[in-house]
Amino acid sequence: MRISEVFSLIEIIAMKKTFKGGVHPHEMKALTEKKAFEKMPAGKQVILPLSQHLGKSAVPIVKKGSIIKKGELIANGDGFISAPVHSPISGVVSKISQNPNLGGIYKDAVIIDVKEDEETDYLSALNPETITAEEIIERVKTAGIVGQGGAAFPTYVKLMPPKDKKIDLLIINGCECEPYLTRDYRFMIETPEKLIGGIKLIMKALGINKANIGIEDNKPEAIKKLNEKLSGQSEIEVKSLKTKYPQGAEKMLIKSITGKEVAPGKLPLDHGIVIQNIGTACSVYDAVVNGIPQIEAFMTVSGLGINEPKNLIVNVGTPINEILDYCGGVNEKAVKLVAGGPMMGVAQSDFNAPITKATSGLLVLTHEEAGDNEASNCLRCGKCVEACPLDLMPTKLARLTQLERFEEAEEAGILVCMECGTCTFQCPANIPLVQWIRLGKQSALKIKKEKQSA
Amino acid sequence: MDNAVNPTYRLELSSSPHIHSRWTVKQSMWLVNLALLPSIISAVIFFGIFQLSILFTSVVFCLLTEAAIKYLRKRQITLMDGSAVITGLLLGLILPPNFSLVSTAIGAVVAIALGKEIFGGLGNNIFNPALVGRAFLQAAFPVGITTWHQPNYALDSVSSATPLAALKFDKVLTDITPMFWGNISGSLGETSALAVIIGGLFLIFIGVVNWRVPVSMIVGMLIFGSIFWIIDPVIYPSPFFQLLAGGFMFGTFFMATDWVSSPLTSRGMLIFGFLISFIVVIIRLFGGLPEGVMYAILLMNAFVPLINKYTSPKIFGAEK
Ligand code: SF4
Numbered sequence: 001m002r003i004s005e006v007f008s009l010i011e012i013i014a015m016k017k018t019f020k021g022g023v024h025p026h027e028m029k030a031l032t033e034k035k036a037f038e039k040m041p042a043g044k045q046v047i048l049p050l051s052q053h054l055g056k057s058a059v060p061i062v063k064k065g066s067i068i069k070k071g072e073l074i075a076n077g078d079g080f081i082s083a084p085v086h087s088p089i090s091g092v093v094s095k096i097s098q099n100p101n102l103g104g105i106y107k108d109a110v111i112i113d114v115k116e117d118e119e120t121d122y123l124s125a126l127n128p129e130t131i132t133a134e135e136i137i138e139r140v141k142t143a144g145i146v147g148q149g150g151a152a153f154p155t156y157v158k159l160m161p162p163k164d165k166k167i168d169l170l171i172i173n174g175c176e177c178e179p180y181l182t183r184d185y186r187f188m189i190e191t192p193e194k195l196i197g198g199i200k201l202i203m204k205a206l207g208i209n210k211a212n213i214g215i216e217d218n219k220p221e222a223i224k225k226l227n228e229k230l231s232g233q234s235e236i237e238v239k240s241l242k243t244k245y246p247q248g249a250e251k252m253l254i255k256s257i258t259g260k261e262v263a264p265g266k267l268p269l270d271h272g273i274v275i276q277n278i279g280t281a282c283s284v285y286d287a288v289v290n291g292i293p294q295i296e297a298f299m300t301v302s303g304l305g306i307n308e309p310k311n312l313i314v315n316v317g318t319p320i321n322e323i324l325d326y327c328g329g330v331n332e333k334a335v336k337l338v339a340g341g342p343m344m345g346v347a348q349s350d351f352n353a354p355i356t357k358a359t360s361g362l363l364v365l366t367h368e369e370a371g372d373n374e375a376s377n378c379l380r381c382g383k384c385v386e387a388c389p390l391d392l393m394p395t396k397l398a399r400l401t402q403l404e405r406f407e408e409a410e411e412a413g414i415l416v417c418m419e420c421g422t423c424t425f426q427c428p429a430n431i432p433l434v435q436w437i438r439l440g441k442q443s444a445l446k447i448k449k450e451k452q453s454a
Numbered sequence: 455m456d457n458a459v460n461p462t463y464r465l466e467l468s469s470s471p472h473i474h475s476r477w478t479v480k481q482s483m484w485l486v487n488l489a490l491l492p493s494i495i496s497a498v499i500f501f502g503i504f505q506l507s508i509l510f511t512s513v514v515f516c517l518l519t520e521a522a523i524k525y526l527r528k529r530q531i532t533l534m535d536g537s538a539v540i541t542g543l544l545l546g547l548i549l550p551p552n553f554s555l556v557s558t559a560i561g562a563v564v565a566i567a568l569g570k571e572i573f574g575g576l577g578n579n580i581f582n583p584a585l586v587g588r589a590f591l592q593a594a595f596p597v598g599i600t601t602w603h604q605p606n607y608a609l610d611s612v613s614s615a616t617p618l619a620a621l622k623f624d625k626v627l628t629d630i631t632p633m634f635w636g637n638i639s640g641s642l643g644e645t646s647a648l649a650v651i652i653g654g655l656f657l658i659f660i661g662v663v664n665w666r667v668p669v670s671m672i673v674g675m676l677i678f679g680s681i682f683w684i685i686d687p688v689i690y691p692s693p694f695f696q697l698l699a700g701g702f703m704f705g706t707f708f709m710a711t712d713w714v715s716s717p718l719t720s721r722g723m724l725i726f727g728f729l730i731s732f733i734v735v736i737i738r739l740f741g742g743l744p745e746g747v748m749y750a751i752l753l754m755n756a757f758v759p760l761i762n763k764y765t766s767p768k769i770f771g772a773e774k
């Protein structure tokens with residue numbers, strides 16, 4: 001039995017909350033966990049992509065030459081799943097044009113030249129005690145709040161579950177199971193009142209009185225701090241979870257906290273659960289109580305390739321290179337730039353791309369961290385199978401994709417894969433398993449759709 | 455884009471994940487070789503320093519065969535991945551003391567050529583290559599491979615038969631204690647259970663070997679061995695004797711746990727180990743041969759694809 005399994009066994013005996021499978025990457029959080037959030041001053045320009053969220057792009061309401069105040073609305077959400085965009089600075093619209101986004105694709109963006117100006121144009125401040133659920137949801141919508149870290153899903157939609165689903169539990173995801181990232185940790189340490197205030201508002205919006213904050217046990221300070229602030233009430237409870245990737249994946253988090261398994265094709269909603277991120281809860285508080293729309297990204301800038309790793313508060317729309325320069329620049333060992341965490345983030349090619357509302361991290365990785373990518377034959381060691389938290393057989397799914405046997409791959413569950421990367425991380429033969437699986441998913445999905453429409 | 459700002463950046467763009475566990479095939483293979491060291495030492499202690507020539511011959515011919523075949527097939531020569539060295543050491547350690555070096559070399563060539571490369575190299579082979587080599591030698595040199603020698607520090611100066619042969623043909627039961635230390639007759643690396651356990655536990659502890667195969671084999675042996683022992687303790691040996699006898703311990707930790715030729719799934723590994731023990735007990739107690747570990751593992755190797763197929767895990771949350 002390997003060391004980690006001995007621990008798992010002890011945990012099961014001690015009833016520690018966790019899920020089956022998973023891996024233990026080097027945490028690398030020591031690089032930034034002691035560093036308080038620091039506000040990065042505005043540069044000369046911000047580039048505000050109109051699509052910083054999942055769903056339809058926002059529609060601009062400004063023109064070239066429009067004078068903008070900090071916090072002003074510059075683009076409206078379009079349709080049900082969309083989010084408006086606000087300006088993080090005061091300035092003048094210099095143009096609206098195609099600009100590379102974080103995915104490397106050219107998309108419409110409003111470019112604003114910064115003008116020094118203290119004036120702001122925030123929303124009205126609301127009273128959290130007297131506000132109604134509808135008002136909270138409306139505010140979350142108009143403030144353009146989107147989920148932070150993952151897919152940037154518009155938050156207000158998640159606060160309006162279909163009427164036939166009865167919600168009874170809010171889970172706040174404080175796992176921060178991605179290595180390097182420490183921004184959720186800093187939120188919990190620095191502004192626990194704001195976080196708790198935000199959680200209460202979300203609970204009110206959902207009309208429920210029970211919330212759990214799931215935190216990995218490598219953050220004892222955060223657990224202690226929140227427990228202190230929460231003492232004397234029973235609605236919000238902190239759950240200490242085992243430190244293991246991907247503890248923060250929705251299905252894993254739900255399993256660890258409630259013991260329920262969300263079936264393939266089902267949603268947390270089907271189990272009466274809504275999940276929100278730590279940062280999102282803080283944004284909700286700011287939007288309601290201070291009237292501030294989502295115009296800043298709270299992010300960890302880290303990795304051995306950056307000279308001064310930091311936790312930063314950055315204006316949305318700031319180009320990556322300005323942020324890297326602010327962090328002391330990149331050293332010569334850097335080989336990879338990633339937006340997000342090292343397990344699920346996206347590698348970047350363009351230093352001029354702007355960060356968005358949902359950017360939780362920028363990592364500059366060295367060869368030492370990123371490693372080699374040369375793959376050999378599968379040795380059938382079973383490590384990927386043992387590690388997959390969703391109990392898939394990654395080696396088989398990758399193999400079936402290589403053989404273009406997509407229908408069999410679908411039967412074997414390829415569409416269930418959440419692309420957490422655990423299997424690739426663990427494979428001794430260095431096979432890009434999840435990369436193959438991603439490829440196979442697209443074809444399997446197409447075939448499935450064709451079948452359904454036929 | 456604006457390269458003037460960052461002229462030196464040249465970036466890799468592969469997709470996530472961007473970090474890796476640092477497990478490599480090479481590292482794992484060399485750790486297995488390291489884990490064989492206690493067994494090599496026990497072979498030297500109990501059978502003399504000359505036995506190293508068997509191991510050396512076996513390793514060298516495994517390496518040469520692999521290099522030659524890779525060269526002929528115009529493939530990259532990957533000797534340093536350590537896998538041919540493992541095959542060489544494993545084969546050498548399951549041969550009898552003072553075994554003919556020529557035969558050893560033949561066994562090594564067969565192990566690599568027919569055990570591994572014929573299937574397309576490491577990862578594609580169905581059977582454990584070292585056992586393929588050993589099975590070939592058993593068929594080709596039936597006398598040589600069952601000619602045993604008394605170990606150094608032997609307690610009983612009469613018998614040079616292995617404990618299993620002594621039991622089968624002479625109805626003599628060997629004492630358990632020397633079987634644990636290794637001062638009994640048997641194959642080079644198989645006699646000392648202690649040495650095997652040290653290496654095996656090391657591999658499990660560092661995570662190269664999955665615990666499920668050895669544990670299920672040992673539990674299986676205790677169960678099946680006990681059944682017969684309880685039926686008639688006079689005719690049948692105790693399960694502890696069975697555990698320590700012959701190649702069982704060595705097979706448990708080093709042969710059945712071979713990544714390539716054992717199952718992928720957790721449940722599959724348990725079934726695999728359990729059935730090996732069952733077959734071993736049946737061969738030992740009712741077959742014509744005194745020992746059955748080699749055949750039991752080879753037989754179960756052949757069933758691995760089937761086991762994988764029927765033990766694929768239930769997808770998280772799915773009802774089935
Ligand atoms: S990426 Fe997919 S297959 Fe791989 S471990 Fe995660 S869920 Fe399993």
Ligand code: SF4
Nearest residue numbers: 378379381382384427
């Ligand atoms: S971890 Fe890699 S080598 Fe091992 S079975 Fe999976 S794909 Fe094959």
